[in-house]
Amino acid sequence: MQQLAGMLGRIGKDRVFSSAMIRRFRFFCLLFLTILLVRSALPAAAAFLLAMQAGAGAIRLTFDGGDVITLVIAGLLYFVASLFEQAARWEEDSRTIV
Numbered sequence: 001m002q003q004l005a006g007m008l009g010r011i012g013k014d015r016v017f018s019s020a021m022i023r024r025f026r027f028f029c030l031l032f033l034t035i036l037l038v039r040s041a042l043p044a045a046a047a048f049l050l051a052m053q054a055g056a057g058a059i060r061l062t063f064d065g066g067d068v069i070t071l072v073i074a075g076l077l078y079f080v081a082s083l084f085e086q087a088a089r090w091e092e093d094s095r096t097i098v
Helices: 002-011 019-054 065-097
Strands: none
16 A cells, blocks of 8 residues: 555656656556455465365365455456556657657
8 A cells, every 4th residue: 555655756857658667557557466365365274284184085265256346356456557658658659749
């Protein structure tokens, strides 16, 4: 959240698509996505290992719909970060043309 707050705080001071802003936003998205993946995968992996040690035959893993939606949102935010990079390139190109 500190990365996101820093990125949003710089928008008013710098160019909208500055490299520092894009770098902070991409880092925030990557951290958010990593935390969500670990939060979703770690309990499943622990349940799988415990079931394997206990000798259970079939294992049922369930995921909450909210986790899936949050993962999709995090993926979309990461995609938006790449769109920001493309916008920065277009902004730089338009400055050199004019």
